[in-house]
Amino acid sequence: MSDARLAPRPLARLAAVVTGPGWRRLALLRRVAAGLLASLALVLALAPSGVDGVPVLVAAVDVPAGSTLHAPDLAVRQWPPDLVPAGVLREPAAADGRVLVGAARAGEPLTDTRLAGAAAVFGAPAGAAAVPVRLADEGVGALLVPGSNVDVVTVGASAGEPVILATAAAVLAVLPPESPSSGRLVLVAMPAEIAARVAAASLTEQVAITLR
Secondary structure, three states: OOOOOOOOOHHHHHHHHHHOOHHHHHHHHHHHHHHHHHHHHHHHHHOOOOOOOEEEEEEOOOEOOOOEOOHHHEEEEEEOHHHOOOOEOOOHHHOOOOEEOOOEOOOOEOEHHHEEOOOOOOOOOOOEEEEEEEOOOHHHHHHOOOOOEEEEEEOOOOOOOOEEEEEEEEEEEEEOOOOOOOOOEEEEEEEHHHHHHHHHHHHHOOEEEEEO
16 A cells, blocks of 8 residues: 555645645745636636627628629628728618629628719719710720719711710719720719610610710
């Protein structure tokens, strides 16, 4: 049988420390205090912060400029209140069916000024319709930005008599060319009855844009 003094049990060792010299008790207290502090830090790190997030509508996937947003493109995430941008949308219904003015990365919050459809965003009239216009001149497309005011023109019966199809149309988005040989596609807003005329003309005639 082994001697208890050679292999003391844990309780015996603890009693020996407590009743032993003062430096042993001090070392024990320091170890216990360090363990308690470490446990407290872990609990605080895992505990809720107490600040609830607020719902923010974000792009669920990468979305190119000029895209019409639908439910699969959208998601609601909880953001810290201090980081929420002004004008942010809160629910998918606020963006469903509207046109994205500029490209958005997945996880990027969507604000009211990022979407076309509201008359006040770019000065488009109430009830305006969006019409895509293909530009033959790449240089003109490089000068356009969302919010630009333009006139849409086409060639008239005589070469020197252009026909103005729309005036003061609002540029909603400028898309990159699909190929080196194709021009930029510009999305412009104008009254619905004029938009129909521009759309019809663009099918059979060459349509151009002039900047205001």
